Amino acid sequence: TTWRDKYGAALDAYLQDKEITATEEAGMKDCIEAGLTRWQATVAAIDAEYIKGEMSVDAYNHAITNAAQVRDHEVRSCKA
8 A cells, every 4th residue: 555655646646637537537547556556566576586585686676677667568558
């Protein structure tokens, strides 16, 4: 919920700025929240591997960057 709260205000501002129906808004919010939830789970798994020493610093940074790129792509696709 921490990440959802963090991005909630920005999401609400985006949706209010656009002329979007309530149904479209709800669908977009659900889509974005699902993407953020998947991203959180991915980052948690990456962190767990790194903490256990199963991943190098370079691999960790690469995995985190990839996770962020996937998250951004998913969020953009929700807004299309």
